[in-house]
Amino acid sequence: MAKLSIYFLLLLSSHYMLVIANSDPTNFIKTSCRATLYPALCIQCLSTYASTIRQSELQLAQVALAVSLSRARSASNFISKLAKRRGRKQRGYQATKDCIEIMGDTVYQLNRSIKELGRMRRRFTGQDFAWHVSNVQTWVSAALTNENTCLDGFSGPAMNGNAKAAIRKRVLNVAQVTSNALALVNRFADRHRGEETTNLP
Template sequence: MANFSIHLLLLLSSHYMLAMANSATNSNPDSTNFIKKSCRATRYPALCIQSLSSHASTIRQSELQLAQVALAVSLSRAQSAASFISKLPKMKGIKPREYRATKDCIEIMGDSVDQLSRSIKELGGMRRRVAGEDFAWHVSNVQTWVSAALTNENTCLDGFSGPSMNGNAKVAIRKRVLNVAQVTSNALALVNRFAARHGFAETTNLP
């Protein structure tokens, strides 16, 4: 994983960005409409609107800001889920298979948090990028890391599939990780939309 101090700084920065957005008392209707229109490109548009509308004053009508905030939301929820899951192996009555799946999920979600952190840092520097190959390279990095984070989140969920995995740990983890996977899927769609509108279309299908 990335150096802890760097990861913590990125995480605090994402929380700060979200807090600043939430502190605004008035949002521009044009910004809200921009978010609603943009969310049509996502797999979970209602969740997209719900999770991003309160940040309209930060997003304004910027596709880059929209993608950045979407990633910050995903990172914040992934970090919260990872923190919650890390406590479950100590849960009384947890089944052996659930224990192993939970331990795997802790590591997997840690990787997801790291990948989303990298994505935010990379996308945050896009204002300094020039069009062309340089832009394409950096956006491709973001897309790769967000896709990997989404794959990890789904892998965590897969670890609790099957009729024998029906304990409390499965219920608790699925609820949180499924939400993280959905907001990450939306964030990836918005990153892809930003990339396509600025001259770099990713050929990989949205997971």
């Protein structure tokens, strides 16, 4: 009888621990980040917002986009200040100028994406959902393309030294978090469509 009681106690304890693990927002983030190209970076960026994200695929995608937007703005400001300090005659000025414009487009596209995703709280379904989420996917994809274009501008001998390395480091980070955000947007879209299919009569 005592052995039986211990068995049920262990079973109950295991079940309780499983429930806690599944409801832990940090675990939710870790699991979701497996769908990204840079899971460690994904977890690092989003774990801070675990209490906001909770278990929401939509919140997860929104926060990921917000992180990307914040880093894009920071990179854009950094490159702009660097360009002013170095001056027009410096090597790589045109690549720097182009990158500033490109990052400006990135900021605009990510900002639009966040606003569009915010409208998804209205629980769009069917074609309405597909249209809105397609807008987000298109804009985030364009932002990612922009960041890669900016990086390509510094791939040659246009600029050497610390300035080039600093710009590439920041833009590459923006590209990586944007890639992760896009993966989480796609994950949200797939999960939502899956729920709609499951709920069909």
